[in-house]
Amino acid sequence: MTHAHITTWVIALILFFVTLSLQKTNSPKAKMMHMVLRLFYVLIIITGAILLYMLASIPPLYIVKVLVGLWVIGAMEMVVVRTRKGTRTQPAWIQLVIAFILVLYLGLKLPLGFHLF
Template sequence: MTHAHITTWVVALILFVVAIALQAKGHEKTKMLHMLLRLFYILIIATGAWILHSMSSFPFLYIVKVIVGLWVIGTMEMILVRTAKGKNTNVLWLQFIVAFVVVLYLGFKLPFGFSFFS
């Protein structure tokens, strides 16, 4: 299930970048892409919940990772919506970068992830 979770994250990030690029150009298909990205948000949450459910205990850092992961998804959504409305997104981009780095670090650091930071 970890591979499915990582795959949904990668696809969601690609869709996010494409949606931002299309919004900047004022493309008509942005709304459809945004809806597809929302589907991937649900898949990310579902696969993450499945992984968490498969664990015998929930260490505190996994709960932190869940919260930060939801923060990443929230900032992605807010960036897209506020960009579509023509509002300032600088603070949201900063939040997105910080939360994304934290969630990646936790994902690689915790025992269920890869061991880049042993």
């Protein structure tokens, strides 16, 4: 299940950048890609919930990782929506980078993920 979770967020990252590039070129397919990206947000949450459910007990750092993961999804959505509206995206990008680094660090540090740290 860990591989399914990682696959969904890697695909979501790719879709995120594709959606941004389509929006910047005012492509009519940008809205469709945004909806597919939102589907992958849901798949990330579902696979993450299944991973959390598989644990016998839930250590507090996993709760922190869940919250930071939701922060990543929210920041991604803020970047996409603000880009579409043409408003300032720098605060959303900063949040996204910080949250992504945190969630990646927690995912690699905690016992359920891959052990790089």
